[in-house]
Amino acid sequence: MEKKFANLSSTVVPLPIENIDTDQIIPARFLKATTREGFGENLFRDWRYDEQNAPRKDFVLNNPLYKGRILVAGKNFGCGSSREHAAWSLADYGFKVVVSSFFADIFKNNALNNFILPVQVSEAFLQQIFRAVEKDPAAQLEVNLEEQFIRIGATGEQEKFDINPYKKTCLLNGYDDIDYLLSLSKEINTYETSRPFNF
Amino acid sequence: MGKTLFDKIWDSHIVAAKPGFPDAVYINTHFIHEVTSPQAFDGLRKRNIPVFRPGKTRATPDHNVPTIDQHLPIKEALSRKQVEMLTKNTTEFGVEMYGLGHPYQGIVHVIGPELGITLPGMTIVCGDSHTSTHGAFGAVAFGIGTSEVEQVLATQCILQYKPKRMKIEVKGQLKKGVVSKDIILYIISQISASGATGYFVEYAGEAIRNLSMEARMTVCNMSIEMGARGGLIAPDQVTFDYIKGREFAPKGEDWDKALAYWQTLHTDADAQFDKVLEFDAADIEPQITYGTNPGMGMGVTCSIPELADIEATERPSFSKSLQYMDLQPGSRLLGKKVDYVFIGSCTNSRIEDLRMVAEFVKGKKKADDVTVWIVPGSKQVEAQAIAEGIDKVFEAAGFQLRQPGCSACLGMNEDKIPAGKYCIATSNRNFEGRQGPNARTFLASPLTAAAAAITGNVTDVRELI
């Protein structure tokens, strides 16, 4: 896994569908691996391939016009199952950023824990991105984490996005949560001795 | 100002809250299963650290397990490997495990409560979104990803931002033929699959208070389907009576002390919620979903919305969903033929669910061209069903009582619904392909599912009782 997040400019893969659940991102039958690698192959499996495993021509990942490291999707992206495999498959496929007007909570955490940046934009800005890409599939999107903005190259339209300061530091420096939690061992022991019951 | 129940539990579990950092929250109970844990154990190995408090994690395989011939080795190689890996990891790291054939094995969210592991006031996590089920006991319980499973194994803590608080009050009394599954499907259909994202929900009101523990679990189970981080219900006498005497529940003097504490677990009268929603139980009909997310539901006698009733930006997704289901806008589901009936999953596979179904089908027979799978949530539920003769009722009706596991809820084992077929299911997700590639799912209560098993069609169960 590529740790650390650097600012990037990239073409985008548009997926203007709402409520994309993690069962679509990676169907359950592909969750049987016991490592984190190789899930990219089955990213959006049932939208990408038909029953005979032939690529579905009308699905965006099979359209050579659209590629890049930024996925742009409709609202409530990543709802449903908590499977972190969804984030692993996006990362393994090569995505570093997912843009949507709304993210499901667990997915957002899972993405951040895998150094994928979920960028939440307004519904209006999301539509602007879709329009820009529809007009020109080679349209560039610039994502700047330090300054917390996202910009459409062709039009210069941009929007600020939120990210909490702790997660921003983790992404920029490649830290993960366990490093921080392990540093709290004294506090954890103190907490445990203060509670007579396990609740 | 007073505190909500959620705040009381959350705040009393904060180990460290440094400015600029998320809260480090202590976790009392951690459940693991075979699908979302192997990479977490691998992480510990890479860091060369042990499981910090092995006694606070419990493991059971459920997602991959076959539901027939569980005494034989698992046929499918990858499933077998994942289940074996859970045994290997838990043995190596000293975590208690209820493997296949163990009398405590079952769906992780069914066994926690029935064994008395799930208790009021706890913080509970599992690498599984339906961990919200345990909130029925007045616990703060939520699903996490595998990186977070590793955090909990390594430190018994998790880093989290505190969600906002929502209260959902369901007033009044349920009508005949309407059960707890209908309450939660109704709420989700009203507020959508993302209506509670960012919130932790407390369910309250007369209709909730009147539910049994198992029915409350059904409600809390589906909190995640409206996007909520979790859902909980204040513990009361119903809760305490359910817990008392269970295998791992406190006993003797410990029980008295625990009870005294649990009785303080309720939202103070002057506490503030960030959002409050109210519903009336009398408005709730038996529910059914028609689309491919749990928010696409309606009363069983209603019609699917017309395209014109849907907001313009949402029309493409709505049409895509109906296309997948091969259903027309504006049409009714009543009378629609079903091919499979699945009664099971962590939403509705407890003994009360099976009893409810058995009582309804007693003396009836399933329709000829319907396959009916009843999958108990645990070995204990299975044993209890057999002890009560429920298995005989099912057999006479032509229903198959299988062995415990997640089964057709997500089709990771062989229990898949074939492409293009319709299944009425008591599980919690109707996503595309959830029950098998191109399978079509209608979510409903055990009663509504059982009615369809008898008639072979989507049926208003109220006409049969």
Ligand code: SF4
């Ligand atoms: S029964 Fe279904 S929802 Fe419940 S834990 Fe198993 S797969 Fe998940």
